[in-house]
Amino acid sequence: MNQARAQETAERLNSVNTTVAAAAKAAGRKAQDIAIIAVSKTFDTEAIRPVIEAGHRLFGENRVAEAANKWSALKGQIADIELHLIGPLQTNKVRGAVELFDCIQTLDRPKLARVLAETFAATGLSPKLFIQVNTGSEPQKAGIVPDEADRLVEMCRQEYGLDIEGLMCIPPIYEEPSLHFALLEKIALRNGVAQLSMGMSADFEKAIHFGATCIRLGQAIFGPRA
Ligand SMILES: *Cc1c(COP(=O)(O)O)cnc(C)c1O
Secondary structure, three states: OOHHHHHHHHHHHHHHHHHHHHHHHHOOOOHHHOEEEEEOOOOOHHHHHHHHHOOOOEEEEOOHHHHHHHHHHHHHHOOOOEEEEOOOOOHHHHHHHHHHOOEEEEEOOHHHHHHHHHHHHHHOOOOEEEEEEOOOOOOOOOOEOHHHHHHHHHHHHHOOOOOOOEEEOOOOOOOOHHHHHHHHHHHHHHHOOOEEEOOOOOOHHHHHHOOOOEEEEOHHHHOOOO
16 A cells, blocks of 8 residues: 555545544534444555554454454454454354454344354453344344344343343445434343444434444445455
């Protein structure tokens, strides 16, 4: 990556931080209560470097294999990198995911809860867990449907001894995201779940208004994806 592109990335990151601070203030919240996940999927190590060099440490990836390729070495070099899995997780990839990620945001079914619990026991590792809720009940999308979310949270806690730290959602593309953010907040509140991962490049200010504690930004930081 040339100097100019690295500079642009640093400027976008700066501008995102400013916008988050303003949105937090407008919502009567503190900027430090909103974690910015830099979503580096499809971007290579060279594109990621300027973000690390600017002091950013929190990143998200949506595929286990792609993330392992890019981040195994980087995590070895920079101890305080925090990596979140934000894409669907198959049970045969759980071991790799548990070994690499600090947080798995896409727990969405009982079988995955069971395999995660078994893998935590076998490895002694325990990344943080968020449950993904399919707030729009879209058939093609991962996530537990809202009607079954309470039951899954309960099952994770009671049956598998898993701590559920947050909920995550990806609203339907063509709907007003605010309704989905409000729904996720409601489900979190009634289940005593503290973290809300919601809001992407196009709608993160709204998500902050609805209580997001974790926003996931790809293009707003790295520029357009190919
Ligand atoms: C790609 C992705 C993002 C980031 O999307 P942008 O529009 O680039 O901000 C956020 N969340 C998930 C789950 C993603 O897959």
